[in-house]
Amino acid sequence: MLLKAQGITKRYGNSTVLEDAGFSVHEGEVLGLIGPNGAGKTTLFECLAGLLPADGGSVEFRGETLAAGHRKHALFYLPDGIRPWADQPVQWVLAFFETLYGRPHGESNALATDLKLERLLKSRIGSLSKGEAKRVLLALGLLTPQPLLLLDEPFDGLDFRQTRDVMALLRTVPARGRTLFVSIHQLVDAGRMCDRLVLLSRGRVVGVGTLPELRSLAGLADVDGTGLEEVFLALT
Amino acid sequence: MPSRRFRWLVAKEFRELMASRAFWLLLLMIGPLVGHGFITAVDTYAEASGIAGGPAALAQGLSPLDGIFVPAFGAYDLAVTLLFPFVAIRLVAAEKASGAWKLLLQSPASSATMLLAKGLTLLAGWVFAWIPGLCALVLWKLYGGTLHTPEMLNLLLGHLLRFVLAAGLAVAAGAIANGAASAAIATLGFTVGTWALEFIAAGRGGVLAKLASYTPTAALRVFEQGQFRPGTVLVTSAIGITGFVAAGIWLHEGRTVRIRCLASVALLLIFTLFVVSASRLRTAWDLSENRRNSFSAADEAALARVRHPLRVTVFLSPEDPRLMDLDRNILAKLERILPEMEIVHAAHFRSGLFETPGDHYGEVWYEMAGRKSMTRSTTEQIVLDNLYQLAQVSPPSRTESEYPGHPLPARPRGAAWLYYAAWPLATCLAGWVHLRVWS
Numbered sequence: 001m002l003l004k005a006q007g008i009t010k011r012y013g014n015s016t017v018l019e020d021a022g023f024s025v026h027e028g029e030v031l032g033l034i035g036p037n038g039a040g041k042t043t044l045f046e047c048l049a050g051l052l053p054a055d056g057g058s059v060e061f062r063g064e065t066l067a068a069g070h071r072k073h074a075l076f077y078l079p080d081g082i083r084p085w086a087d088q089p090v091q092w093v094l095a096f097f098e099t100l101y102g103r104p105h106g107e108s109n110a111l112a113t114d115l116k117l118e119r120l121l122k123s124r125i126g127s128l129s130k131g132e133a134k135r136v137l138l139a140l141g142l143l144t145p146q147p148l149l150l151l152d153e154p155f156d157g158l159d160f161r162q163t164r165d166v167m168a169l170l171r172t173v174p175a176r177g178r179t180l181f182v183s184i185h186q187l188v189d190a191g192r193m194c195d196r197l198v199l200l201s202r203g204r205v206v207g208v209g210t211l212p213e214l215r216s217l218a219g220l221a222d223v224d225g226t227g228l229e230e231v232f233l234a235l236t
Numbered sequence: 237m238p239s240r241r242f243r244w245l246v247a248k249e250f251r252e253l254m255a256s257r258a259f260w261l262l263l264l265m266i267g268p269l270v271g272h273g274f275i276t277a278v279d280t281y282a283e284a285s286g287i288a289g290g291p292a293a294l295a296q297g298l299s300p301l302d303g304i305f306v307p308a309f310g311a312y313d314l315a316v317t318l319l320f321p322f323v324a325i326r327l328v329a330a331e332k333a334s335g336a337w338k339l340l341l342q343s344p345a346s347s348a349t350m351l352l353a354k355g356l357t358l359l360a361g362w363v364f365a366w367i368p369g370l371c372a373l374v375l376w377k378l379y380g381g382t383l384h385t386p387e388m389l390n391l392l393l394g395h396l397l398r399f400v401l402a403a404g405l406a407v408a409a410g411a412i413a414n415g416a417a418s419a420a421i422a423t424l425g426f427t428v429g430t431w432a433l434e435f436i437a438a439g440r441g442g443v444l445a446k447l448a449s450y451t452p453t454a455a456l457r458v459f460e461q462g463q464f465r466p467g468t469v470l471v472t473s474a475i476g477i478t479g480f481v482a483a484g485i486w487l488h489e490g491r492t493v494r495i496r497c498l499a500s501v502a503l504l505l506i507f508t509l510f511v512v513s514a515s516r517l518r519t520a521w522d523l524s525e526n527r528r529n530s531f532s533a534a535d536e537a538a539l540a541r542v543r544h545p546l547r548v549t550v551f552l553s554p555e556d557p558r559l560m561d562l563d564r565n566i567l568a569k570l571e572r573i574l575p576e577m578e579i580v581h582a583a584h585f586r587s588g589l590f591e592t593p594g595d596h597y598g599e600v601w602y603e604m605a606g607r608k609s610m611t612r613s614t615t616e617q618i619v620l621d622n623l624y625q626l627a628q629v630s631p632p633s634r635t636e637s638e639y640p641g642h643p644l645p646a647r648p649r650g651a652a653w654l655y656y657a658a659w660p661l662a663t664c665l666a667g668w669v670h671l672r673v674w675s
Contacts (some may be wrong), residue, residue: 053492068490072342082335086249087255099244100343112389140339 002027002179003048003074003148005014008057010203011042017043018203021057023150025181028174033183033193034232040203041183042080045150049077062105075148078141080156080183083133086126090111090117090136093125097143111139114169116162130157138166142173149173155189167193191228243361245345249327249357258322260667262315263365269311270368271655277307278379278648285643290418295641299526300376301387306460313456315365318401321406321423323361328410328483329419335392337487339414347484355403355480362399368659377532379646384525387462394459397472404479411483427452433476439555442581448517450475462524470514478507520572526639531569534632535620542604542627545576549601553583561614562600570623583644602626 003025010018018040018137024145025031027166033041048059059066061074085093092115094108112118115135122126125136134157141149155163170193173180184190190197197214199207207217211228218234220226253259281303331337334487340350377383407425413419432450437448448454455472458465476537485491522529530536548567571577601610602619604626611622617634624631653673 049342050490051341053490053495071343076342077338078337079338082338084331084334084336084339085252086334088248088251092251095295096244096248100241100345102344135399144342146342 001025002061004060005048006060008044008059009055010040010047010052011055014078018054018205021196021200021203021205023198023205024085024196025179026196027147027178028177029195030171030174030180030182031201032190033181034185034187034190034197034228035183036056037061037185040152041131042152043078043198043203044200045152046201049075049150051077061125063232064080074144074146076144076146077140077150078152078154080113082137083125084137084140086104087124088126089122089124091121091203094121094143095138101144103145106118108139108143111142114117115139115166125213131159131162134158135162135166142169147177148179148181151180154182154183155184155186163189174215178196185226187232199232199235206235239343242349243260245350245353246356249353250360252327252330253323253357253361253406254670255325256323257671258319258326260663260671261363262319262323264663264667265319266311266315266365267368267655267659269306269314270372270622271651271659273311274304274308274372274375274655275648276653277304278376278646278651282645282647285645287647288647293641296526296637296639297525298641298643299639300381300383300390300642300644301460301462301524304376304381305372305391308602309369309391309395312366313398313453316362316395316398316402317427317452320362320402320546321409322416322420323343324358324403324406325410325416325419325423327358327485328407329413329416332487333415338489341487341489347487349485351480351487354407358403358407359399361401365516366395368655371654372651375648375651379644379649380644381644382642386523390462390464390523391459391463394456395468397459397469397476398452398456399653400476401455401472401479402476404476406479408479408482408486411486437554442554445554450511450515461529462522463520463529463535464523465517465520467514467517467519470517471511474510474514478503518571522572526637526641529572531573531620532632532634532637533618534634536573538624538629538632539570539573539620539628542574542623544605544627545578546570546574547580547603547621549580549582549599549600549603551583551596551601552581553597554581555581558598558614559596565614565616566619603652603666 003023004022005020005024008018008021009016017052020041021044033044035041040054043052047054047057048071050071051150053068059071065168066074076128090112094112098105098108112121115138116131117135117139120132123132125133128136134154138154141151141218142185151170158166167189170180170182182193184193191211196207196208196210199214207214209217210230214228214231214235215221215223215226220231220234281298281300284298284303294325331340341347372382373388405426406419409419409422409426410416423572430448433444434448434451434454437444450468450471452472457466458468481503482500485496485503488496491499520529531539550559550562552562567579598612599610600612600614600619601608602622604623607626609622609626613616613619621631
C-alpha cells in the first residue's frame, strides 16, 4: 500500500467540510475521487498535500506516518483553476519546473509534445485559453517526481478530443512508476479512467473500491448494466 | 557557488519583477524625482557659493553631503516609502493569488530559500533604481565637486538599510494579508504610524523618543548626519530580517493559524530581546568630513582624560527646541566619548510654557565626582569649559575648524536633459520592449 489516510477531518467554524475521511491508495493504480460539487474533494487533496491544516486524522506513506510538513517528499498536488506565473512564457515555466525538480534535460520538451503544447511554447501563460492552461498545468504536474500525483479535475476545460488524449497519457503514468489520485466530477470519465474509486459526499467517504465492489456496496450487483452514475446516486 | 536550482529561483523572481508594471513605474518616476532634488540642490549650492555675484555663505558651511546628496537622495526615501512597497508586495502576493505558491511549497526548495531569492531580486531591482542616484554622483564630480568617500558610503549604507527595512515589512505584509491591496494598506499604515510616533515622541520624550529613534526616517537621518552607529545598523537590519522570517512563517499555509501566531509571538520575543540589546550599544563613529557630530580633536583629547561618570539633569521639556540643540550639540557628542554618562530628564510638564521659575525650568545640571554645576547654555564651548572645571581637567587651546568647506559655483549642466528626458524615455522604451516584445 502506498498511502493510507485515516480520520481526515476539516472544519471551518461550525461547518464540517471533511468528516473522518479514510481510504487507501495502492501502488501503481489510478484512483478516482468522485463527488458532487462541495463534497470536499479539493479540501481533501489540500489536507493530504499538507497545504491546508487538517483538524484531525493521519496519513501513512508506505507504512510510516507522514507529518504534514513532509508530505511534499511523497506526493504532489496539482490544484485546479490556478494560473501561475501568468506573465511568463510556457517554455520558460516548463524549463523552470524541470530544473526545480532536477529532471533530465529535455523532459519538459517531451511532455510539451505529448500534451500538444509546441505551438504555445512562446505564449504567456496568462494569454492561454482554459484548456491550454490546463494542459500546461498537467505538464508541470507530470514533471514532478513524487511517487503519488494528486490531480484536481485534470479534464476540466478540455474538449472531448483533448480529454481522450490526456486520459490516454495519464493512463501511461503508472507504468512509469507513479500512482495517480484524480478528482473527477464527470462520472463517465471517472469510470473510463480509474482502477478504483473513492466516493465522497458531504465530506464523508461513502464508498471505496472498484466499480463491481461499489455496485455490491450499493446493492446493485444484480442489476445488469449498472453504471457509476446509478451507483453514485444509490450511495449518496 | 549557488546551486543551479537557486539560480533558477532567482531568475524566476527577476523575470517576475521585470514583468511588474509597478517596477517600471517606479523606475520611470525615480529619475525625475532624483533629478528635481539634485538640480534644485546644485542650483542652491551654487548660489550659496556666490555664483550670482552676491554675498557667498561661509565656506565652512558648505558641505556636499548636506547641500547636495541628502536632498537629492531624499527621493529614494520617498520612493522606498510610497512606491517600492507595491513592487515588493506584488512579488509575494501575486504568487499567493495565482496559486503558484502552492506549487512552490511542494517543491524541493525551502520557503527560506525562496524568500532569499525574492530578497536578492528586490535588492537587484533597487540597485537598478539607484542608477539616477549614482548618475548624480558622477555629474557632481564632472562639475568639479568633491566627495568624501566615508560619509558618502555611510549615506549609501543608510539607504541600503532603509531598503532592507522596507522590503522586510512589505514582504511580511504581502505574506500575512489576504491580498495585495490589504498588504499595501498595512504597509502604508505602518509608515503613517511611524510618522505619528515621531510626532508624538517629539513632544513627550522618554521611551517613545527612544522607540522613535528607530523609525525608518529617524534611522536614515543618523546616516544623513554622517554618523555610523552599529546599534542603528543592527536594529534596522533586525526589523527587515524579522519581516522576511515572519513572511516565511505566514506563507506556510499548511500550518494552523494558531501555530503561525505562536511562531510569530516567539519571533517577536527574540526580535525584542535583540533590539533591546542592540539599542544599548552606544558606539558611534563620526564619518562626516566636517565632523559635525564631534567636538574638535583637541576637546576630544581633553575629554578622553575624564574618567569619572557624568550625570546630566535637564530641566527642559521634550518640545523645547533648546533640548534639541543640547542633545545634538552636546549630549550626543559626549555620549560617544565619555565612558559612563547618565541623562535625566526632570522637567515636570510636557510643555515648558507653564512651569514656574521655581521648578528650575531651563537649567541643565552637570554632576561629576560629587561636584555639581549648572548652566542654561547649549553652546558647545560654554558647556565644555563647565565640564573641564568639574572634571578638573585643563581646557585645551582651541583652533579654528579644520574643515575648509567645498563651495562650488557651478550650474547643473545637462542634468535636466538626463533626468527629465533621457531617463524617462529610456525607461519607457525598455519597459515597452520588455513587456510587449519579450514577454
